[in-house]
Amino acid sequence: MKAKPMKRTIAYYPGCSLEGLAEEYDRSTRAVCRALGLELVEIPDWNCCGSTPAHSYNPLLSAALAGRNLALAEEAGLDTVMTPCPGCLKALKGALHKQGEDPNGFQDALGRPFEGKVRAVSVLQLLAERIGPEALRKAVRRPFRDAPVAPYYGCLLTRPAAFAQFDDPENPVSMDRILEAIGCAVPDFPFKTECCGATYGVTRNPIVTRLTGRILDMAVRAGAAAVAVACPLCQQNLDLRQAQVEKAAGRRFRLPVVYITQLVGLALGLTPEEVGLDKLFVSPESLIMNLDAESETADSLSNAG
Amino acid sequence: MKNGQNLLRIQESRDAGFVERVERESGQRVSQCYQCGNCSASCAYTHVYDFPANQIMRLIQLGQKDVILRSRSIWLCAQCQACTTRCPCNIDVARVMETLRVLAVEAGAVTQKDIQLFYDEFLKSVAAFGRVFETGLLASYNMKSGKPMTDADLAPQVLRKGKLALLPHRIRGRKEVAAIVRRFMDGAPERG
Numbered sequence: 001m002k003a004k005p006m007k008r009t010i011a012y013y014p015g016c017s018l019e020g021l022a023e024e025y026d027r028s029t030r031a032v033c034r035a036l037g038l039e040l041v042e043i044p045d046w047n048c049c050g051s052t053p054a055h056s057y058n059p060l061l062s063a064a065l066a067g068r069n070l071a072l073a074e075e076a077g078l079d080t081v082m083t084p085c086p087g088c089l090k091a092l093k094g095a096l097h098k099q100g101e102d103p104n105g106f107q108d109a110l111g112r113p114f115e116g117k118v119r120a121v122s123v124l125q126l127l128a129e130r131i132g133p134e135a136l137r138k139a140v141r142r143p144f145r146d147a148p149v150a151p152y153y154g155c156l157l158t159r160p161a162a163f164a165q166f167d168d169p170e171n172p173v174s175m176d177r178i179l180e181a182i183g184c185a186v187p188d189f190p191f192k193t194e195c196c197g198a199t200y201g202v203t204r205n206p207i208v209t210r211l212t213g214r215i216l217d218m219a220v221r222a223g224a225a226a227v228a229v230a231c232p233l234c235q236q237n238l239d240l241r242q243a244q245v246e247k248a249a250g251r252r253f254r255l256p257v258v259y260i261t262q263l264v265g266l267a268l269g270l271t272p273e274e275v276g277l278d279k280l281f282v283s284p285e286s287l288i289m290n291l292d293a294e295s296e297t298a299d300s301l302s303n304a305g
Numbered sequence: 306m307k308n309g310q311n312l313l314r315i316q317e318s319r320d321a322g323f324v325e326r327v328e329r330e331s332g333q334r335v336s337q338c339y340q341c342g343n344c345s346a347s348c349a350y351t352h353v354y355d356f357p358a359n360q361i362m363r364l365i366q367l368g369q370k371d372v373i374l375r376s377r378s379i380w381l382c383a384q385c386q387a388c389t390t391r392c393p394c395n396i397d398v399a400r401v402m403e404t405l406r407v408l409a410v411e412a413g414a415v416t417q418k419d420i421q422l423f424y425d426e427f428l429k430s431v432a433a434f435g436r437v438f439e440t441g442l443l444a445s446y447n448m449k450s451g452k453p454m455t456d457a458d459l460a461p462q463v464l465r466k467g468k469l470a471l472l473p474h475r476i477r478g479r480k481e482v483a484a485i486v487r488r489f490m491d492g493a494p495e496r497g
């Protein structure tokens with residue numbers, strides 16, 4: 001019998017946001033993975049992870065909704081599920097945790113077979129660990145010429161530490177390293193993990209305008225020309241709601257808020273169109289002007305991972 | 306609340322079994338909290354809470370079930386995990402807040418009805434289509450919350466970017482998903 005080849009194929013869970021307001025995060029994630037030789041297989045017929053509402057009813061409801069997607073991935077013979085959304089990631093990891101904590105309750109709520117032999121990671125973790133800053137640096141074709149970009153991680157990517165098992169909960173650096181690898185200058189940004197106001201944009205808008213306003217203000221004070229994000233909810237609050245923030249704060253920011261996958265994609269030589277740059281609300285044009293002309297020296301990434 | 310102070314007659318309103326109930330449901334040793342205040346210092350939502358996180362912990366220890374389940378704080382907690390990350394007693398404070406929300410729903414003591422409505426509409430959307438349909442969710446929330454203009458200012462830009470979905474995406478397994486949701490939404494689930 002032949003030895004099993006190492007699995008490079010990764011189950012992809014986009015999550016509902018990436019079908020709607022965060023479609024450019026979906027597009028850029030797929031494009032970057034393709035460019036880096038990571039094969040994504042979208043989980044067939046995936047469903048919503050339940051997000052915060054499911055948790056507020058019962059952690060088992062959240063675990064079962066998220067668990068169905070893990071079970072579908074397992075059924076497809078895949079052992080790693082990647083989702084770009086930290087909220088979805090929390091639900092997927094929560095399901096695995098719940099299965100360990102209350103196997104019967106979980107199985108009952110889920111109602112389909114699931115052994116639990118999958119792990120869940122974020123796209124940021126994939127870029128930081130499977131590819132790594134060094135390999136990424138070598139693959140860059142159009143580096144950003146020292147454009148100052150503030151790395152904003154948000155609440156959930158690295159917290160709580162025991163759960164996330166990735167990077168540092170207080171001072172994460174994975175995105176810093178990726179930004180440096182693609183030629184950005186990374187300013188000291190003390191609000192890396194401050195909360196943006198989460199889902200309260202709809203129900204309690206002043207919370208979001210206040211918290212997001214503080215983050216934008218700090219980014220400006222840190223000298224950033226743009227903010228890099230890895231969460232569709234953070235992005236929505238900082239970008240789509242930036243006009244609401246400006247109105248509440250009585251000042252103008254017009255600070256581009258760009259997904260890390262979009263920035264990586266551009267540096268790899270993908271076109272603005274291929275990473276969905278036109279879908280951002282605050283125009284990132286000033287940032288794009290910082291991109292270097294295509295260089296011919298980039299290595300192929302075929303040996304990475 | 307009177308003159309900015311919360312006055313409680315704690316002996317009269319004490320529910321002796323509450324600490325254990327919360328500890329059992331959350332799996333957290335709330336009784337070990339020694340009021341260092343790290344959770345509240347880390348919390349970006351204290352300015353909208355009626356009781357800061359550390360006071361919620363203390364109120365649990367004092368068995369103040371009704372006050373807690375009716376508090377605004379448990380509904381405004383964003384589950385950002387800052388408190389959990391910094392508690393020196395390793396109490397997962399965010400998990401406790403979440404447990405309190407579940408208990409408030411179960412007890413019919415939800416005070417922040419609009420937030421609960423948003424969550425209800427969200428789950429109904431998931432049950433109907435298998436995935437949440439953002440446009441439909443906002444429309445039904447606006448109608449039922451009596452705040453019809455919520456986020457109306459955003460519509461033109463969303464439309465301009467071609468991001469306004471007018472039709473939901475229905476997955477094939479939506480019956481299975483609906484069955485999962487229904488088990489937890491209609492009537493309280495079985496619990497130990």
Ligand code: SF4
Pocket residue numbers: 344347348349350358381382383384385386387388389398399402
């Ligand atoms: S999880 Fe909730 S209580 Fe804890 S810091 Fe965040 S918002 Fe505050």
Ligand code: SF4
Pocket residue numbers: 337338339340341342343344345358359362388391392393394395396398
């Ligand atoms: S951080 Fe922990 S010990 Fe300190 S007040 Fe909060 S719950 Fe209690």
